[in-house]
Amino acid sequence: MKKPFLIIFFLLFAFRAVAPDQKALFITSPPPMEPFDRLIQAVIMVESKGDTMAFNINEQAAGLFQIRPIRVLDYNMRTGSLYTPGDMFDYEISKKIFLYYASQIGPYKFERIAKSWNGSGVKTLDYWNRVKKYL
Numbered sequence: 001m002k003k004p005f006l007i008i009f010f011l012l013f014a015f016r017a018v019a020p021d022q023k024a025l026f027i028t029s030p031p032p033m034e035p036f037d038r039l040i041q042a043v044i045m046v047e048s049k050g051d052t053m054a055f056n057i058n059e060q061a062a063g064l065f066q067i068r069p070i071r072v073l074d075y076n077m078r079t080g081s082l083y084t085p086g087d088m089f090d091y092e093i094s095k096k097i098f099l100y101y102a103s104q105i106g107p108y109k110f111e112r113i114a115k116s117w118n119g120s121g122v123k124t125l126d127y128w129n130r131v132k133k134y135l
Helices: 002-018 037-048 069-079 085-089 091-105 110-118 123-132
Strands: none
Touching: 037 091, 037 110, 037 123, 069 085, 069 091, 085 091, 091 110, 110 123
16 A cells, blocks of 8 residues: 555655746737727628628629729728729728728727718618627
8 A cells, every 4th residue: 555655655746846836927918909800800791701702793892891993992082092993802902991991980889880881871770780790
């Protein structure tokens, strides 16, 4: 009966010697939080179901965010950019355009941003309800 006791005592002692009781505090910085990330993903799911090549022929809306030519024109006039409707298939460009309009409203006003992105009128409430499902 002494052998198991000695083995357990030895193991406890050995681990104590290798990993002494230390009290240490490690502080790391978290990854940056983007206030629009959840909203971006929700809008993408409602607009295109995540299809980067989505195209609505009736509205000529392109890409993940389904950006129409009139919005591209408006963005270009406001910012001096020279994007084309074809550029809306590029995620980074279309995200930049979405964030431009979203940031005009504010980072945590998701309902107002979503409704504004959709346009105006009675259908914006339905659009917001669909976006909320993905938030």
